[in-house]
Structure formats: structure tokens, C-alpha cells
Amino acid sequence: MRVTVCELPDERRAFAPAWEALVAYVKEQKSELVLLPELPFSAWFGRTPEFEAGAWQRAEAEHEVMMRRLPELAPATVLGTHLLTEEGRHLNRGFSWSSAEGYRGIHDKYYFPDEEDFYERRWFDRSPRDFTVTHVQQDLALGFLICTEVMFNEWARHYGRQGANIIAVPRAATRHERWVIAPQMAAIASGAFVLSSNRVDERLFGGRGLVIDPDGKLLAETSREKPFVTVDIDLEQSTQAKRTYPRDVVE
Structure with a gap:
């Protein structure tokens, strides 16, 4: 499977x-799967420490416009x-969105930070906790760990035991190295x-879209100079990895 990750500007x-x-890059590369960052279609409003209905409505409208452009x-x-x-x-x-299936809502973010620049707990509500694998294509068993959720390895392991062969980690995250280490641990x-895409700007967001193999090896990453990367992955490698340490450790 030919997969693409990216870093996209917040501005x-x-x-x-x-x-x-x-769009041009994806067509040139003939990508089969593209991961976008977390909430990519509006500027980051989570810096504001209190919910503002007007800001929410503007961001929701911006997302609705761009969702029609998928x-x-x-x-x-x-x-x-x-x-x-x-x-x-x-x-x-x-x-997920595809020309064959259209839009599918898969997973609502459950774990929200509440700190400077990331006051998400004050902006978002929770749905019932659900980390269930979804079959998006014939051979693709998918799980989402949205940004902060990747910090909790129990859910990565939970996805693995359900047979997930790709975990998507859309981020709105800083430059801290933990945003590379945590996705690597999720893969292990x-x-x-593990595929991860991120926002980027000059102050807060760190970019670095990632493609990581099932043993935690970093296969490719984006940069300011190269904001999109594409890798051919073999999903059978994930099936084989589940038979090896540490995935084969019994409950």
C-alpha cells in the first residue's frame, strides 16, 4: 500500500x-492512503482558554467547506x-473518506489536554470511549489514536490485539521529541x-509527519523542505509482527 503523510501550515x-x-503531490505519487493532521481545516483555536461559540462555528464551517474538497x-x-x-x-x-465509500466517522477523540495553548478539554465533549478497529478497505484494519491519545500504549496494544495493521495518529503537536517516541512505542x-501527520508553524507546531514500521523503525518523516512523504508498505509485515515479541506476550 502506498501511503502519504504530511505537515500542513496552521496559518x-x-x-x-x-x-x-x-493534491498535486498525491496525484503524482499515485498515493492509495493519505493522512491529514488533526483538525487541519481551521487555524488552531485551542490556545483560547474558554469556549467561544462564534470561534467554534467559524471553525466548523471551515471544516465543512474543506470536507467537500476531499x-x-x-x-x-x-x-x-x-x-x-x-x-x-x-x-x-x-x-475516512474514499470515492467508493464516501465519508465514514470512525472514532471520537476521548483524551483531551488542558494546558497552555491546548485547552481542548474546555472546547470538546466526549463520546463513550471506543477504540474499536474499523475495516476501511478489504485488507486495511484501522485504528485512530488522535494526538494525545497516542501517549497511552494500552490502546495501541488493544488495537493490535484486534488485528489493526495501521494506526492513524493525526496531530496538532509541538516539537517535543515525545511526539516521535510515542508513535514509535504505539507501533511496537x-x-x-503507525502513520502520523502534523500541523506546522513558527512557534507552536512542530511538523514532522511520520511513517513507522511495526517494530518502531522510522521509515520516513516530513520537514519544512519536504512537507509530504510517501512510502510503500506491506500490510503483511504487520500480520507477521504480531507473532513476535512483544506482541506475542499473553495476557
């Missing part, structure tokens, strides 16, 4: 040309997260490939 004027460049990345399957209001609750939902714990 909106820079985002528009970056999106056009990503077919620009076809025929690739697209993974990412978007914000939505459902029965009065404010959610951050992981999704699960025996799945």
Missing part, C-alpha cells in the same frame, strides 16, 4: 497553497479528523504501521 494564508501542492485527493483514501456538533456536543471525530506495542 490560513499558507494553508491554501499547501493544500494545492498536496475528492480532490481521489482515488486515494483520506484519513483525518474534523470537528462537528452532534446533539449539542462538540466533537473531534476521526474519519501493536505490531501495526
Whole structure:
């Protein structure tokens, strides 16, 4: 499977040309799967320490506009997260989109930080906790760990024991090295490939989209100079990894 990860600008004027460049790149590379960063279609509002209805509505509208443009990345399957209001609750939902199946909501983010620049607990509500593998394509068993969720290895292992061969980790994360180490540990714990894409800017967001193999080896990463990378992965490698240490340790 040919997979693409990216780093996309938080700043909106820079985002528009970056999106056009990503669309062209995905078509050139003939990517089969593309992972976008966490909530990529609006500037980061989590810096604000209190919920603001107007800011939420603007961000939700911006996401709705760009979600309608996902077919620009076809025929690739697209993974990412978007914000939505459902029965009065404010959610951050992981999704897949493909030309064959359209939009599928898969996983609502459950673990939210509450600290400077990342006051997400004050902006978002929880759905019931659910880390269930979803079959997106015939051979693709997928799990989401949205940003902070990747810090909790029990859920990576939980996905692995359900047979996940890819874990998607869309991020809105800093430059701290833990944002590389944690996805590597998720791969080791699960025996799945881990794909991660991130926002980037000059102050807060660190970029570094990642492709990691089921034993935690970093296969490729993005940079300011190379904001998109594509890797051919063999999903059978994930199946084989689950038969080896530490995935073969019994409960």
C-alpha cells in the first residue's frame, strides 16, 4: 500500500497553497492512503482558554467547506479528523473518506489536554470511549489514536490485539521529541504501521509527519523542505509482527 503523510501550515494564508501542492503531490505519487493532521481545516483555536461559540462555528464551517474538497485527493483514501456538533456536543471525530465509500466517522477523540495553548478539554465533549478497529478497505484494519491519545500504549496494544495493521495518529503537536517516541512505542506495542501527520508553524507546531514500521523503525518523516512523504508498505509485515515479541506476550 502506498501511503502519504504530511505537515500542513496552521496559518490560513499558507494553508491554501499547501493544500494545492498536496493534491498535486498525491496525484503524482499515485498515493492509495493519505493522512491529514488533526483538525487541519481551521487555524488552531485551542490556545483560547474558554469556549467561544462564534470561534467554534467559524471553525466548523471551515471544516465543512474543506470536507467537500476531499475528492480532490481521489482515488486515494483520506484519513483525518474534523470537528462537528452532534446533539449539542462538540466533537473531534476521526474519519475516512474514499470515492467508493464516501465519508465514514470512525472514532471520537476521548483524551483531551488542558494546558497552555491546548485547552481542548474546555472546547470538546466526549463520546463513550471506543477504540474499536474499523475495516476501511478489504485488507486495511484501522485504528485512530488522535494526538494525545497516542501517549497511552494500552490502546495501541488493544488495537493490535484486534488485528489493526495501521494506526492513524493525526496531530496538532509541538516539537517535543515525545511526539516521535510515542508513535514509535504505539507501533511496537501493536505490531501495526503507525502513520502520523502534523500541523506546522513558527512557534507552536512542530511538523514532522511520520511513517513507522511495526517494530518502531522510522521509515520516513516530513520537514519544512519536504512537507509530504510517501512510502510503500506491506500490510503483511504487520500480520507477521504480531507473532513476535512483544506482541506475542499473553495476557
